[in-house]
Amino acid sequence: MRTDKVIHAFRDSLPVMTGYAVLGLGFGVLMASKGYDVFLVLSESILIYSGTMQFVLADMLSGNVTLSACALTALMVSARHVFYGVSMVERYRDIHGLKKFYVIFALTDETYSLVCESNDADYCFLVSIFNHSYWITGTVAGSLIGQVLKFDSRGIDFSLTALFVSICVEQWLNADTHIPALTGLTASVLCLLIFGPDNFLIPAMIAVTCLLFAFRGKIENENV
Amino acid sequence: MRMYDALILVIISGAVTAFLRFIPFIAFSKKTPAFILYLGRVLPYSVMAMLVVYCLRNTGAYFLPEALSCLLVIILHVWKRNTLLSITAGTALYMFMIQCA
Numbered sequence: 001m002r003t004d005k006v007i008h009a010f011r012d013s014l015p016v017m018t019g020y021a022v023l024g025l026g027f028g029v030l031m032a033s034k035g036y037d038v039f040l041v042l043s044e045s046i047l048i049y050s051g052t053m054q055f056v057l058a059d060m061l062s063g064n065v066t067l068s069a070c071a072l073t074a075l076m077v078s079a080r081h082v083f084y085g086v087s088m089v090e091r092y093r094d095i096h097g098l099k100k101f102y103v104i105f106a107l108t109d110e111t112y113s114l115v116c117e118s119n120d121a122d123y124c125f126l127v128s129i130f131n132h133s134y135w136i137t138g139t140v141a142g143s144l145i146g147q148v149l150k151f152d153s154r155g156i157d158f159s160l161t162a163l164f165v166s167i168c169v170e171q172w173l174n175a176d177t178h179i180p181a182l183t184g185l186t187a188s189v190l191c192l193l194i195f196g197p198d199n200f201l202i203p204a205m206i207a208v209t210c211l212l213f214a215f216r217g218k219i220e221n222e223n224v
Numbered sequence: 225m226r227m228y229d230a231l232i233l234v235i236i237s238g239a240v241t242a243f244l245r246f247i248p249f250i251a252f253s254k255k256t257p258a259f260i261l262y263l264g265r266v267l268p269y270s271v272m273a274m275l276v277v278y279c280l281r282n283t284g285a286y287f288l289p290e291a292l293s294c295l296l297v298i299i300l301h302v303w304k305r306n307t308l309l310s311i312t313a314g315t316a317l318y319m320f321m322i323q324c325a
Contacts, residue, residue, distance in 0.1 A: 015307045022315075040230055047238035057237050061230050070233050074240035080271075080278075081241065085248030087267040090256045092249070100249075107245050109275060116268035155319035161279040161290075162297045162314035168272045169301040169310075175269060184270030188277035197281040204277075208270045212263065219266060 009126035013134075015166075016110045019159045020134040023051050026157060028142020030058055041143040045136045050108055051160075053077050054139075079202055084112040095121045103128050108135075110160070113167050177222035183211045289321040 024045075031041050044054050056077050060070055084107050095103055099121075106128040107115075114131075115124040172181060191204035212219070252260055276294075283290045297314035304310070 015311050018308065018311060036230065037227075040227065040234070043231065044234050044238075047234060048241055049238075050241050053237055053241050057233060060233060065233070067232070067236060070236050071240055074237040075244070078241040078244045080274075081244040082247055083267060083271055085245055086260060087264040087271070089248050089252045090261055090264050093256070104245055104249050105242055113272060113275075116271075155289075155322040156315065158290075158293060158318040159311055159315040161276065162293070162311040162318075163307070164272055164275045164279060165294050165297045165314070166301045166307050166310040168276055169298055170305070170307070171269055171272060173302070173305075180266040180269035181273050184273030185277065187270075188274040192277060192281055200281065201274075201278060204274055208267075208274065209263070212266055212270065213259070216262060220262075 005120075005122055006126060009123050010130060012114055013127050013130040015163050016114065016131050017134045019110060019163050020051075020131065021138045022156045022159045024135055024138020025142035025145075027051065027054055027058070028139045028144070029146040030055075030142075031139075032143050032146025034058065034062060036061070036143075038140055038143045041139050042136070045139045049106060049132060049135060050078060050081075051135070052109075076202065080109075080205065081107065083205060084109075084116075087116060088112075091115070091119055092121075092124070095125065099125055106132050110163065113164065117171075177219055179215050179219050179222070180212065183215065184208055187211060286325075289318055289325070292321065293318040 028041055044057070048054055048057070053074060056073060057070075060073065065073075085104070088104075088107065092100060092103060103115075103124055108131065111128050111131045114127045118124055168181065172178065175181065187207040188200070188204045191200040191207060194200070195203050248260075256264075280290055280294075293314045296317050297310045300313055301307070301310040
């Protein structure tokens, strides 16, 4: 693997490092405040590796949740990952063996945002590894310093929103057609208004898929 | 909750999340059908917009900090095209606004 490739992947992963440092610290601090030790945080960050899922699970740990309720919640919360997989099936075709297993396992929101337009297997693998290491480091560090340090970190989770907004802008400036972006935005906002913040994601995914097929002719005409 | 019970919940959530990540790759392991190729090309654009809405889903009546910070990220990014700068400035503005409000 060439050095410039490693540097390229590392440089691209820096925004995720900031986002994960912030979010991971927040998660670690939260778990520490609930009295969970660093071992649980570490196993979550290695085995689950999904910020949203881990925050939701932190809530479930505090209550009396049944195993099936936990599985069902996980299914709802993580359903969007199917979408990422669908758009990476062809791009990850040239990756094999354990590497392939890993890049699929490590396909988080943030990693997806970096690899979704790349066709370079090494790049995708490196970005996945870098991001995972930031997440593990951030959450463990947060858990360790959680008891010791008190600081006002309210609002720091906006870094993830900012990351996604800047990626949207970047995509918008590079796109041949704006129909897919506008479809995603409109369908999500409408579903949010209809179904509310806790239930809108799955209807939105279905609506986006249907609309993208409805506009297929128009999109493929503009997309030359 | 005891450590042992907590670990079981961790393993269940982890298994479900991994399962969802693997499904498409297992379902289309042989040859990618044309409609999946098409989705692979257009979905990244739709999904990133969907994720932004997802991040902002709990924004209520006091949406000014979110709106202004997003606007700053957009303007900065169109102007400088520097992701780190856009994120840092946007987050700093947001934290300042909600902590001083």
